[in-house]
């Protein structure tokens with residue numbers, strides 16, 4: 001049964017969950033991870049199809065994935081700086097630096113959403129004391145995505161594509177359920193679209209059913225007391241979200 005106090009608890013959890021981008025090295029007990037997943041599995045989905053699968057890595061497996069993904073990130077960064085000839089060579093030799101994710105993670109942002117994206121990025125760099133023009137420091141921070149921000153656990157979220165937008169929507173609901181279930185236990189998470197960039201190393205490590213596509217990753221662990229974890233990019237007001245009724 002739902003208790004009247006539940007609304008307050010949920011409101012607090014929804015408002016206080018933040019993306020965690022620095023973790024302590026403290027391990028997460030397996031029972032706690034099980035409990036989080038056991039709660040998250042109650043997420044609703046289209047016709048209860050639950051069209052997602054999770055690949056979970058910690059310890060040596062996680063370290064191995066981190067090394068492989070970082071090697072790809074570093075190669076891609078080098079390629080980016082190398083100009084047209086090296087990009088062409090990478091294409092011809094099918095370099096591992098080239099993204100092999102199942103979904104494109106690089107897209108043109110609609111004009112209307114660009115200011116929010118920019119404000120979020122600059123806000124993060126500002127908290128970290130990184131100047132806008134300091135591309136080396138920005139690159140180092142970006143690289144942290146593939147270190148899973150130091151988290152002891154990383155999850156990769158896979159989804160079936162046949163239901164199109166609806167299965168991705170289901171995976172999103174599952175993702176928020178998982179993040180809140182973790183947060184309610186004092187654990188931190190960061191959803192990472194960045195981890196959808198290279199699927200090869202993840203597919204090599206896990207027996208992913210062929211129909212499942214890599215959507216994103218999630219870093220999971222205990223938040224450290226690093227200032228980055230206090231960063232709150234805020235939200236638009238409800239009024240901004242509501243679509244007005246047409247006049248006349």
Ligand SMILES: Cc1cc2nc3c(=O)[nH]c(=O)nc-3n(C[C@H](O)[C@H](O)[C@H](O)COP(=O)(O)O)c2cc1C
Nearest residue numbers: 017018019120145191192193194195216231232233
């Ligand atoms: C699907 C998804 C993908 C995301 N990918 C990344 C990512 O690759 N790297 C990152 O640092 N944050 C990522 N985030 C975190 C968002 O930037 C963050 O949720 C947003 O700025 C709001 O901040 P908050 O989570 O602290 O409330 C992602 C969030 C979602 C939901």
